[in-house]
Amino acid sequence: MRTLKSPRTLTRSSGRKLLLSIAALGAAASIAGLGTFATFTSSTSATHTIATMQRAIDLSYSGSISFGSATLTTNATTSSGLDTDATNGLQIAIDKCSQAWTESGPPYTYTCGGSTSTVLASRALIGSSLALSNLTLTAGSTDHLRVTVTFPGAAGNTLQNQSSTISYTFSGTQRAATDQ
Numbered sequence: 119m120r121t122l123k124s125p126r127t128l129t130r131s132s133g134r135k136l137l138l139s140i141a142a143l144g145a146a147a148s149i150a151g152l153g154t155f156a157t158f159t160s161s162t163s164a165t166h167t168i169a170t171m172q173r174a175i176d177l178s179y180s181g182s183i184s185f186g187s188a189t190l191t192t193n194a195t196t197s198s199g200l201d202t203d204a205t206n207g208l209q210i211a212i213d214k215c216s217q218a219w220t221e222s223g224p225p226y227t228y229t230c231g232g233s234t235s236t237v238l239a240s241r242a243l244i245g246s247s248l249a250l251s252n253l254t255l256t257a258g259s260t261d262h263l264r265v266t267v268t269f270p271g272a273a274g275n276t277l278q279n280q281s282s283t284i285s286y287t288f289s290g291t292q293r294a295a296t297d298q
Contacts, residue, residue, distance in 0.1 A: 170268045174219040174228045177253070177261040177288060185255040186293030189247045190238065196283035199276065204242035206273035208282070212238040214252055215262045228264045237263060243284065255290070 179185060192210065194201040200208050216232035235252040253261050265286075269277075 170266060172226055172228050172264055172266045174221060175263050175265060176218075177263055179255060179257055179259050179290070182257050184257045184293055185253075185290040187291045188250045188253050188255060189289050189291075190250055191246050191248070191287045191289065192244050193246075193285050194244060194282045195285050196281065198280035198282045200280050201244050201282040201284065203273075203277070204244075206270055206277065208243040209240050209268045209270060210238065210243045211236075211240040211266045211268070212250070213264045213266070215264065218262050219264050230264075237261075240268070243267065247289075250288075255293075 177188075190212070199206075213230075214235050214237050215230035216234075217230070219228035220231060221228055237250050237252055238248060241248075
């Protein structure tokens, strides 16, 4: 014959212990969850310095009359030390490529797959009627130019947080009178 054992009954004190144990586990899990959440918080900072800016332009000679010479005039429509300081301010240089420049970037840079020549040697950004050399100047032709604006490394911090807006004007002068 078999005897049945009576089910175990919980006393009031053991029920309370069980309830407190569950509450303690829940509190520990909550604290662990908060701690885990906090470990995923992070921050970062970044800086970017630009010392050179390049842009490619095509200078086209439309019409039927060739030019004798070309000049460049640059002026600041919004001025600062960046354009008024001829030594430590922005500098400009212009190169010509025998074919269209190949662009990559950003930041944008240009490479020449043909031959290059200097159109304007590096100098202060602002100037009036600056003579340009090594241009084709022939009616119906196009010169592929790369304008490079640089900031001298020795300029120091006095020009920080300044800005200028620069206007570029290319002018052509008709060649001396000849039969057309």
